[in-house]
Amino acid sequence: MAPRDGSQERTGTPDTVEKGLATINTLRIGVKAFVEKDGEKRKAEILSIQSRKGEPNYYVHYEEFNKRLDEWVPASRLDLTQEVEWPQPEGPAKKTQKSTAPAPKSATAPKTTAGQKRPRTSTTAAPSRKNSETPELSATSGNAAKAVRPPLVGGKENRPGSDGSISVIAPEITTDTPKGEDSELDLVDIQDAAAAAKASNPNQQVPYSREEEIEKLRTGGSMTQNQTEISRVRNLNRIQIGKFEMEPWYFSPYPSAFASADTVYICEFCLSYYASLQTFTRHRAKCTLLHPPGNEIYRDNTISFFEIDGRRQRRWCRNLCLLSKLFLDHKTLYYDVDPFLFYCMTTRDEHGCHLVGYFSKEKESAEGYNVACILTLPQYQRKGYGKLLIAFSYELSKREGKLGSPEKPLSDLGLLGYRAYWADAIVDLLYDHDKNSKEGKTNGEISVEDIGALLAMTTNDVLHTLQTLNMLRYSKGQHVIVLTESVIEGKEKQRAKEKAKGISRRRIEPERLMWKPPVFTASSRTWNW
Amino acid sequence: MTRAQTAALGSQRFRQRKLSTKSGLAIVREEDLEAIDDEAQRNVPHVESGVEKVEEKEHHLQAALSASQAAAIGGKSATFYIPTPDAVQSQIEYEKLYPLKYSQPTSYLRFSSTVEDCVGCPYDMDEEDDAFLKSMNKKRNASTQCSELQFEEVMNCFEETAQAKQPFAAVDSPPVLSYDEIESSIDDYLDDHARQFAKDIYEHWKARRLEAANKQLITGLKFETGADTDDADPYVCFRRREVRQIRKTRGRDAHSAEKLKKLRKELEEARELFAMIKQREIWKKEQLAVDKTLFDQRDNLISVKQNLPDQYKEGDEDLLITQKQKKKALDITQRLPSGQLQLPRRSDGRSAEADLLLLSDWLAEREREMSLAIEQRIKQHQQWNEGYVDLTKAPLTPPLETGTGSTFRTATTEYLPTPPASISSEHSGDGGIDFGTIWERRPAMD
Numbered sequence: 014m015a016p017r018d019g020s021q022e023r024t025g026t027p028d029t030v031e032k033g034l035a036t037i038n039t040l041r042i043g044v045k046a047f048v049e050k051d052g053e054k055r056k057a058e059i060l061s062i063q064s065r066k067g068e069p070n071y072y073v074h075y076e077e078f079n080k081r082l083d084e085w086v087p088a089s090r091l092d093l094t095q096e097v098e099w100p101q102p103e104g105p106a107k108k109t110q111k112s113t114a115p116a117p118k119s120a121t122a123p124k125t126t127a128g129q130k131r132p133r134t135s136t137t138a139a140p141s142r143k144n145s146e147t148p149e150l151s152a153t154s155g156n157a158a159k160a161v162r163p164p165l166v167g168g169k170e171n172r173p174g175s176d177g178s179i180s181v182i183a184p185e186i187t188t189d190t191p192k193g194e195d196s197e198l199d200l201v202d203i204q205d206a207a208a209a210a211k212a213s214n215p216n217q218q219v220p221y222s223r224e225e226e227i228e229k230l231r232t233g234g235s236m237t238q239n240q241t242e243i244s245r246v247r248n249l250n251r252i253q254i255g256k257f258e259m260e261p262w263y264f265s266p267y268p269s270a271f272a273s274a275d276t277v278y279i280c281e282f283c284l285s286y287y288a289s290l291q292t293f294t295r296h297r298a299k300c301t302l303l304h305p306p307g308n309e310i311y312r313d314n315t316i317s318f319f320e321i322d323g324r325r326q327r328r329w330c331r332n333l334c335l336l337s338k339l340f341l342d343h344k345t346l347y348y349d350v351d352p353f354l355f356y357c358m359t360t361r362d363e364h365g366c367h368l369v370g371y372f373s374k375e376k377e378s379a380e381g382y383n384v385a386c387i388l389t390l391p392q393y394q395r396k397g398y399g400k401l402l403i404a405f406s407y408e409l410s411k412r413e414g415k416l417g418s419p420e421k422p423l424s425d426l427g428l429l430g431y432r433a434y435w436a437d438a439i440v441d442l443l444y445d446h447d448k449n450s451k452e453g454k455t456n457g458e459i460s461v462e463d464i465g466a467l468l469a470m471t472t473n474d475v476l477h478t479l480q481t482l483n484m485l486r487y488s489k490g491q492h493v494i495v496l497t498e499s500v501i502e503g504k505e506k507q508r509a510k511e512k513a514k515g516i517s518r519r520r521i522e523p524e525r526l527m528w529k530p531p532v533f534t535a536s537s538r539t540w541n542w
Numbered sequence: 543m544t545r546a547q548t549a550a551l552g553s554q555r556f557r558q559r560k561l562s563t564k565s566g567l568a569i570v571r572e573e574d575l576e577a578i579d580d581e582a583q584r585n586v587p588h589v590e591s592g593v594e595k596v597e598e599k600e601h602h603l604q605a606a607l608s609a610s611q612a613a614a615i616g617g618k619s620a621t622f623y624i625p626t627p628d629a630v631q632s633q634i635e636y637e638k639l640y641p642l643k644y645s646q647p648t649s650y651l652r653f654s655s656t657v658e659d660c661v662g663c664p665y666d667m668d669e670e671d672d673a674f675l676k677s678m679n680k681k682r683n684a685s686t687q688c689s690e691l692q693f694e695e696v697m698n699c700f701e702e703t704a705q706a707k708q709p710f711a712a713v714d715s716p717p718v719l720s721y722d723e724i725e726s727s728i729d730d731y732l733d734d735h736a737r738q739f740a741k742d743i744y745e746h747w748k749a750r751r752l753e754a755a756n757k758q759l760i761t762g763l764k765f766e767t768g769a770d771t772d773d774a775d776p777y778v779c780f781r782r783r784e785v786r787q788i789r790k791t792r793g794r795d796a797h798s799a800e801k802l803k804k805l806r807k808e809l810e811e812a813r814e815l816f817a818m819i820k821q822r823e824i825w826k827k828e829q830l831a832v833d834k835t836l837f838d839q840r841d842n843l844i845s846v847k848q849n850l851p852d853q854y855k856e857g858d859e860d861l862l863i864t865q866k867q868k869k870k871a872l873d874i875t876q877r878l879p880s881g882q883l884q885l886p887r888r889s890d891g892r893s894a895e896a897d898l899l900l901l902s903d904w905l906a907e908r909e910r911e912m913s914l915a916i917e918q919r920i921k922q923h924q925q926w927n928e929g930y931v932d933l934t935k936a937p938l939t940p941p942l943e944t945g946t947g948s949t950f951r952t953a954t955t956e957y958l959p960t961p962p963a964s965i966s967s968e969h970s971g972d973g974g975i976d977f978g979t980i981w982e983r984r985p986a987m988d
Contacts, residue, residue: 077601081626231783238594245776256636259629266779268761281640283657288761292666295690297639299662304644306660309651319651328657331763331780343594346779364636365644392629422594425603425624431592432610447569458566472563477590482614485561488575494567495575499613527650 031099037069037088043100047092048073050082054092061246072246079425080342081262083247230348233375235385236420237345248272252339255281255367257392265338266346282365284332303365305329305357310528311405315519317366318405319357320528323350323373330355333371337388342424344386352376353385354531356409358402369393370402374409376533381471383410383417387427397519399426403434404521410469411523413530418471435478438468440496443484444504447496459494663691665698665760674746678739692736693743699731700724700747701759711756713767718751839908843900 035044040059048057048071060083061072071091074083226239245264252261253276271277271288278293279286282302287293306329307321323330330350338344353373359366370389375382384406389399410417419431442464450457465475479485479494486495591598598604602624609622658664667675667690679687703724708716721744728740750759764777772778 077599079597079600079602079624253632253634256632256634257629258632258634260627262627264776266764266777268763269777270761283661285657285661287666289668291669291672294639295666295694296661299666299691300660301642301662302657302660303642304651304653306653306655306657308653312650317651325654326656332657335763335779347781348783349780351783361644361646363643364640365642390629391626394626394629395623419592421592422597423592425593425597425600425606426626428591428593428603429606429610429624436614443569450569456566458568460566461561461563463566476563481611486575488570492561492567493575494569496569496571497614498572501571503613 030101032096033099035093035097037091037093040069040071040091040097041100045076045098045100047095047097048075048086049090049092050075050078054095056098081340227347230345233352233379234420235345235353235373235375236343236422237347238343238422239345249277249339250274251276252279253277254279254336254390255392259391261339262391263339263342265335267335279336281367284329284336284368286332286335304359305355305366305368307355307357310356311521311526313522313525315360316369316401317359317361318526319359319366320531321355321357322531323353323355327351333357337371337386340388340391341386343422356405358398358405369398372402372406374406376531380420381416381418382420383407383415383469384419387419387430399430400434400437401519401521403431404438407438407469408521408523408526409528409530412526412528415469416465416471417469418474432478432481435470435474436482438470439464439475439478440482440500440504442467443494443496444501663694663698665694665701667694667697670750671697671746678742678746686738688736688739688743692739695732695736696740696743697747697759699728699740700744702731703727704751704756705758708756711758715756718748718756835908839901839904842908843904 035046040046040062042059042062045056045058047054049055050057055075055078057073057075059071060074063070063072063085069088070085071088072083072085074080223239226237230237247261248264248269249261249267249271252259258276267277267286268288271286274288276290277286277288278290280293280296280300280302282304283300283306285296285300287296304317305319305321306326307319309317310320311318321330327350330353333355334344334346334350338346352375354376355371355373357371358369360369361367368390370387370393372387373385375385378385384403387399387402387406389402406419407417419427423431443459446455446459447457449455461475461479462472464470465472468475476485482500483497484495484500486493593603606622606624671693675688675690675693682688700719704711704719706727707719707723721741724744725740728737732740747759751757763779764775766772766778766781772781
């Protein structure tokens with residue numbers, strides 16, 4: 014947890030920020046104040062103010078925390094003994110941004126921001142957060158600093174935190190997926206490029222104008238980076254689905270009347286939504302669906318996968334998108350679901366096939382993505398389902414004979430989930446390869462592209478993973494892949510555990526997949542989307 | 543990455559060869575690795591993570607990343623989870639709400655029904671409806687109770703009829719439909735049993751519609767309305783992807799226009815070729831008919847001469863001539879199949895004058911006979927058709943009833959599958975006319 018003074022330091026903007034003491038009555042939207050969160054005080058921006066039972070409530074976004082932790086707080090949690098930062102007035106706000114973004118192309122950024130400022134309802138005004146966040150970029154160095162830890166012996170299995178829920182983001186990818194036009198990669202160049210990219214990243218923040226982005230979304234992709242779409246106050250209080258209840262993480266365009274409902278009930282099978290228990294009960298009395306409305310393409314002892322065409326099952330897929338938008342920040346529902354296929358993972362019991370998670374996939378991805386959005390529902394997170402979903406997406410790519418990569422950018426959970434899968438898959442492959450070559454079965458060498466081809470991963474993703482695992486090294490004048498002790502230890506532990514328990518990890522078994530890549534005619538793609 | 547580190551990396555560039563992704567790399571164990579340049583190795587290169595920059599800086603993600611980083615380079619660290627709002631067990635009566643039992647088929651499921659197919663009546667009654675239904679049922683005796691499903695069906699009928707009759711109710715706010723207006727469509731929705739409740743429920747429905755400013759009672763999603771406010775409205779979703787015409791470039795247009803023009807031209811040429819072939823065959827047929835007429839007339843001349851003693855007396859010349867003519871005529875008929883068409887010629891120059899005179903007379907007479915025959919045929923035809931009305935769309939033979947005599951009406955046939963040719967449309971027109979005349983002539987020919 015970042016200490017209070019740390020965050021203060023970090024957010025000290027280069028431009029003079031107007032500070033001062035505030036009272037309850039002078040607080041307004043855009044003010045940054047210190048708010049108590051889990052026993053400590055964090056700086057947070059007020060995004061909305063609402064009166065509940067005569068008491069004002071504040072919707073706050075904690076700096077450096079993901080938006081899913083945004084929440085309504087009563088005035089008592091605001092620390093008004095400390096100075097607050099007043100929001101920049103409209104005009105100068107743009108100036109601030111220009112000056113803080115050291116990018117040469119940043120001239121486009123303020124324009125877009127201006128265009129995005131749109132009238133909102135009085136209670137849900139969320140001024141562009143970019144203004145406040147731009148300064149942080151130049152100041153932080155947390156990643157690199159923490160990363161340079163000397164290697165220690167021992168360690169647990171190298172799985173990053175959560176392998177559960179994943180949310181993936183946004184349409185454009187310019188530097189990613191090099192399709193081998195330059196297979197000679199300089200390790201050092203990558204580092205330099207990364208550093209350069211880091212330095213210039215304020216450019217990338219707003220790579221498209223709103224209009225350009227909409228045009229791009231029309232032909233492909235499922236994610237947005239548009240701030241007006243992303244930085245919205247969460248609209249639903251609570252949802253009920255299946256045997257579970259949970260708080261949504263983000264805004265989703267369910268009917269606006271639902272915002273006032275205490276709980277929104279969602280039918281577990283058809284994913285229809287109801288603002289009252291009475292209507293939901295009535296619906297349940299009539300609904301006969303017991304599984305996702307599509308063809309089952311994979312089945313093992315615990316899970317099934319269903320393939321659903323967005324065009325044929327429009328209502329269901331819309332319902333699914335509305336639901337998943339509650340947990341995916343950058344997902345956009347601007348356009349309809351027609352150009353996507355939805356692969357839904359379910360578990361079975363006597364009640365039916367319960368949706369655990371899904372990923373969507375463009376029928377034809379110009380960028381070569383094999384996943385658009387991917388989500389494990391919160392009630393099933395941290396149970397290893399996310400990794401299965403990812404594994405399944407790569408299994409489909411293998412069947413298609415293509416290399417795949419998820420749509421970028423990833424969310425925090427998405428990144429962790431993918432890194433965990435990639436690491437696992439690559440280490441598994443290398444471990445076996447190494448073992449076989451020691452037994453003289455194969456030649457010991459393997460190239461980065463071979464690994465990619467075997468796992469249906471793009472070269473860049475393989476490189477990325479090898480580097481994060483610290484496995485790509487330079488010895489005796491040439492590059493080698495190192496099976497580090499921590500990696501081996503982790504793998505052996507894992508395998509021993511499997512042996513002892515007599516069950517293997519849940520994995521996708523290719524022979525159970527009954528699937529041929531669907532083909533869509535050019536005319537159906539051109540005219541029916 | 544700090545500046546110092548970046549600089550350090552830069553200095554190593556001389557020593558490190560480029561990494562080729564195509565060439566095989568040896569897999570080694572860490573303990574087999576000797577003399578690692580620690581300075582180089584410890585710098586874990588930072589690659590683009592794919593997370594949006596602003597979010598990459600988030601506290602919890604950084605904590606999780608560095609935890610896994612530490613694990614990767616051998617450090618001990620607990621698995622770190624990014625905190626997320628928790629999902630909890632619901633207090634809902636699950637067994638009651640999800641009563642249906644699922645039995646798994648042995649083969650993989652194949653399913654194509656839509657949500658609409660599976661949810662039954664789309665109207666779901668709410669608390670207000672429930673209260674009304676209860677009070678309504680109280681007033682009724684046990685045999686005429688309205689079930690919840692029947693109530694919903696009636697409400698759905700009202701809603702859908704209103705939607706069909708006032709599709710823009712949300713915009714122009716017309717008055718709520720009267721019962722009479724709805725009644726006509728009740729048959730489509732309701733069975734006899736549900737019908738008896740319609741009138742009672744109507745009042746309830748009307749009250750609710752009035753309350754909701756005559757908007758739909760089921761709150762649906764907000765779709766695009768075409769208004770300018772759509773774009774800014776966060777609740778508007780699932781827009782259609784408009785048909786891509788804007789993307790059409792002028793070059794592509796010209797290209798496809800060129801292609802179409804060429805295709806049209808080629809088809810036109812083929813059609814013309816056929817029209818010309820048809821014309822040739824028509825002319826052949828006409829010629830054949832003329833030849834036959836000539837032959838018949840000569841034949842007649844001979845027989846007449848034989849019958850008239852004075853003519854006969856005048857000499858053998860005529861006979862000789864006719865014999866010769868006959869021969870010629872026969873020659874023609876024999877030649878015909880070979881396709882070589884020749885007009886019959888007079889062989890003798892000497893008798894040509896007399897012959898000509900006679901011929902013209904005979905021709906005139908023959909003409910009369912012919913028209914007589916035609917008129918007879920017409921009469922015959924009319925007789926056949928007496929008492930019948932021709933209702934066939936395209937009678938096999940064109941009706942000749944109107945023809946009063948020898949004036950032939952040329953029928954123009956318009957059987958053109960393609961639009962009239964842009965080039966040389968006259969040709970095709972001619973062909974059509976000829977076709978018609980042939981048909982009209984046929985009775986006279988045999």
